[in-house]
Amino acid sequence: MNSYYQHYNTVASGLALSIEIIGTLAFAISGIVVAARKRLDIVGVSMVCGLSAFGGGTLRDILLDRRPFFWVEYHNWLWVILGLCIAAMIFLRSKHIELTEKSIQIPDALGLAMFTISGTQIALVSGSPLFVSVLMGVMTAIFGGVLRDIACNEIPQAFTDHRPYAVIAFIGSWIFIACNHLLMSDWMATMISFMTIVTLRMLAIRFNWSIPSWLSK
């Protein structure tokens, strides 16, 4: 998530960093929202928030045998998470939760796109086959939320809500790989797949798309 955009020019690099920060914060806040619904204590809120923010990338790195983890290399993020959780416990009231969820939809879509693409790219660089790289991209994006829900004793939302979330990550990841095979620059491939994921996700929310359900009872 940290070496591949050194080839970009400074503007692009600053943009990528901003999106990464926004995405991580959106994932962290989604963890706080779920933890708040369950009335967890400060330990639970912090752990679930951290799982949401860093769980996907950490699982990917364990599977790929990569170190250091993001939250070890940039360990100041841990203070951000802790501060965010304490602030949430003081200021977040129940009536705000739905509002919070709505307001993180766009940051969350940016995170979905960013983490899918960076996960795919990291897996490709480490020599993974194509489908495995796509899977790593999807897992980077969704497994923070999956671990969050398992820790909160829920069936993972990504597995059961029939909303196109992982499916969009899956499509975007293949588009990224296709662009790479067409010998586009990394920058171009990233841009195209990034815009595709964000656009599809926004359309999915706007028009309330749902993915195919069980055809039969």
Added chain:
Amino acid sequence: MNSYYQHYNTVASGLALSIEIIGTLAFAISGIVVAARKRLDIVGVSMVCGLSAFGGGTLRDILLDRRPFFWVEYHNWLWVILGLCIAAMIFLRSKHIELTEKSIQIPDALGLAMFTISGTQIALVSGSPLFVSVLMGVMTAIFGGVLRDIACNEIPQAFTDHRPYAVIAFIGSWIFIACNHLLMSDWMATMISFMTIVTLRMLAIRFNWSIPSWLSK
């Protein structure tokens, strides 16, 4: 799961490969059945199916620090899993679920035997102590199902149904080790422990055996 039977003659090797394929498919289908009961969407079905099929071996490889994982080395299996899940969502009706569960009992027993023995052998080769190797064998066989149930928000069936499943794997794994210590060939040790596990499992289903329960309320 892939290097140790290169010493077998071709027939035996083909047989072992067939059993491995049958076992993996049985584990995958057990994941689809549980996911179908929970009415998960295509993302959930695919993830739970993949966890069932590959979760045990992947966890073993993480613990033993072994790479590549089975599903990375043979990544075409990922297409098989995805195809299986899509087919299941189109064709599997609720009334079929019980039938499906019954019809995978024999393939599942073959998988139980195969993965227990291969897991034990891989751990032994990597220098693990005997009890640890047995544990790795048992975990290879049962932790796909354990992760499947945790992801579906259930207490793992293997922990709570009082059926001899892990216990049979445990016994079979010790028999495999005992045969090895008696200086039998790998082939002989595998055959004996394989037949023991499959036979015990079939008897357990046929006569509805149960393992000792809590003696007291």
Added chain:
Amino acid sequence: MNSYYQHYNTVASGLALSIEIIGTLAFAISGIVVAARKRLDIVGVSMVCGLSAFGGGTLRDILLDRRPFFWVEYHNWLWVILGLCIAAMIFLRSKHIELTEKSIQIPDALGLAMFTISGTQIALVSGSPLFVSVLMGVMTAIFGGVLRDIACNEIPQAFTDHRPYAVIAFIGSWIFIACNHLLMSDWMATMISFMTIVTLRMLAIRFNWSIPSWLSK
């Protein structure tokens, strides 16, 4: 957990070993108690008991990429766990469960202190940043219980019961690091933080302390 007190004199080393054994047994018994409440079978009881006893340290070692695990290096512990589980299933009656929980409070506090400090130290030695080392200390102490509760399909007690448990580990771990920075000997730093954690935990139980809750509904 095993190399750092070789510098102590023999008495201290024997003391440390005793505390480690007492702590591990307390964690194992807490697993049996939770498994008994859920009426798991012998497989479930053994697995949950093993997760409680070794889960925290194993997760820490996976994250730090350290091998061998405690239960691989000292594999005879696996027989102890198995024997303990069989004994519990024969002798532990429901009316005993609350009594058992009460009687492991002190051993559990010793385990909390021991595993927090050893986890922190191991992470520091492996070059982790300070906050990451604290987190590893806390995770070593609490994630056995977290994995136990997830396997039993409960929200982890450490996340939700508003009792100061992880918080005390967190404080104790920072005290250990502070003592180290003040150039105290390892032995002195360990003693001070150990006594702090045990004392705080005993006070928390005695006076029924609770950690700050959500301020608002």
